[in-house]
Amino acid sequence: xxxxxxxxxxxxxxxxxxxxxxxxxxxxxxxxxxxxxxxxxxxxxxxxxxxxxxxxxxxxxxxxxxxxxxxxxxxxxxxxxxxxxxxxxxxxxxxxxxxxxxxxxxxxxxxxxxxxxxxxxxxxxxxxxxxxxxxxxxxxxxxxxxxxxxxxxxxxxxxxxxxxxxxxxxxxxxxxxxxxxxxxxxxxxxxxxxxxxxxxxxxxxxxxxxxxxxxxxxxxxxxxxxxxxxxxxxxxxxxxxxxxxxxxxxxxxxxxxxxxxxxxxxxxxxxxxxxxxxxxxxxxxxxxxxxxxxxxxxxxxxxxxxxxxxxxxxxxxxxxxxxxxxxxxxxxxxxxxxxxxxxxxxxxxxxxxxxxxxxxxxxxxxxxxxxxxxxxxxxxxxxxxxxxxxxxxxxxxxxxxxxxxxxxx
Numbered sequence: 001x002x003x004x005x006x007x008x009x010x011x012x013x014x015x016x017x018x019x020x021x022x023x024x025x026x027x028x029x030x031x032x033x034x035x036x037x038x039x040x041x042x043x044x045x046x047x048x049x050x051x052x053x054x055x056x057x058x059x060x061x062x063x064x065x066x067x068x069x070x071x072x073x074x075x076x077x078x079x080x081x082x083x084x085x086x087x088x089x090x091x092x093x094x095x096x097x098x099x100x101x102x103x104x105x106x107x108x109x110x111x112x113x114x115x116x117x118x119x120x121x122x123x124x125x126x127x128x129x130x131x132x133x134x135x136x137x138x139x140x141x142x143x144x145x146x147x148x149x150x151x152x153x154x155x156x157x158x159x160x161x162x163x164x165x166x167x168x169x170x171x172x173x174x175x176x177x178x179x180x181x182x183x184x185x186x187x188x189x190x191x192x193x194x195x196x197x198x199x200x201x202x203x204x205x206x207x208x209x210x211x212x213x214x215x216x217x218x219x220x221x222x223x224x225x226x227x228x229x230x231x232x233x234x235x236x237x238x239x240x241x242x243x244x245x246x247x248x249x250x251x252x253x254x255x256x257x258x259x260x261x262x263x264x265x266x267x268x269x270x271x272x273x274x275x276x277x278x279x280x281x282x283x284x285x286x287x288x289x290x291x292x293x294x295x296x297x298x299x300x301x302x303x304x305x306x307x308x309x310x311x312x313x314x315x316x317x318x319x320x321x322x323x324x325x326x327x328x329x330x331x332x333x334x335x336x337x338x339x340x341x342x343x344x345x346x347x348x349x350x351x352x353x354x355x356x357x358x359x360x361x362x363x364x365x366x367x368x369x370x371x372x373x374x375x376x377x378x379x380x381x382x383x384x385x386x387x388x389x390x391x392x393x394x395x396x397x398x399x400x401x402x403x404x405x406x407x408x409x
Contacts (some may be wrong), residue, residue, distance in 0.1 A: 120327030199342030219247030245363035
């Protein structure tokens with residue numbers, strides 16, 4: 001053996017291997033432990049951003065409804081507190097975090113001086129110093145502090161709307177949206193011109209084109225055009241009761257008369273009607289004595305929703321035959337009838353209202369029955385598009401904007 005060469009004994013090799021394996025295992029355990037904290041932080045970052053988004057939207061809605069900046073700031077903070085107290089969000093505790101709520105008339109400028117409540121208002125909510133519990137990160141002297149922000153405010157106006165039926169209702173007298181109360185029943189198309197606030201000759205129909213077939217198809221949902229609600233709508237005098245009923249009743253899987261088909265105009269997914277239909281007396285008052293709804297109340301939109309999304313097994317269900325959900329929801333212009341004089345008239349649109357069509361429409365005028373709808377909501381904003389410069393007239397919605405001072409929102 002060459003005595004000038006060194007060799008490491010097998011025993012010493014085993015000792016070195018043990019050291020290397022131990023070091024590798026410690027490194028792997030450390031990475032695995034740290035990954036728990038990283039994943040925890042990433043999960044809560046998303047939850048924090050969602051919470052801040054909701055708070056900014058809440059503040060912007062208060063501003064849009066005429067509230068003060070103080071009220072809007074309170075709404076934002078209340079939203080965060082309520083999210084933290086919700087089931088499954090026990091860790092979302094904002095008591096130790098710093099919450100800043102700012103307001104601007106320009107979504108691209110925060111902070112903003114000279115805020116004017118008469119102009120479009122935008123809210124920015126920023127949360128910083130949001131501290132999370134550590135699992136193993138403290139070993140490396142790492143503190144998990146998160147921050148997030150969001151900006152919300154009105155979108156630009158969108159004046160062109162589609163999916164509107166050629167029926168209009170005058171601004172109501174109730175205390176709700178545009179004079180209509182959610183859940184209440186209203187006459188959408190009258191059979192007696194003397195009951196219409198639009199003046200003699202009008203039955204609340206709009207002129208989307210002449211001819212019975214045009215009226216029939218438009219009320220079945222076949223009007224493909226868009227209307228500009230900043231422009232007046234024109235009434236269509238005359239009852240036209242047959243085509244009106246034939247078009248509307250396709251939504252109830254009724255294709256008798258008119259030549260319309262379920263291929264072009266599918267029915268609603270659920271076509272049930274109340275056991276006792278609503279009636280309109282000579283004075284224009286609605287009588288609705290049905291008790292077939294939930295809890296013995298009058299059957300309506302809430303019962304319709306309760307039957308969805310799967311009403312299989314119910315004789316009024318049209319899932320298997322291609323029925324479409326919400327075909328019974330009608331988008332109807334709400335107009336200012338203060339200048340009504342009768343005949344062909346032009347009325348300004350003040351909003352769009354969504355009504356749930358309660359029952360089939362009459363196809364003859366023998367009983368002078370109306371078309372009835374339950375008011376669901378103001379659906380003016382359903383076509384809004386996020387952007388800026390929403391001061392122009394027209395519908396809009398409250399949306400989220402990119403925060404000029406943030407990286408994620």
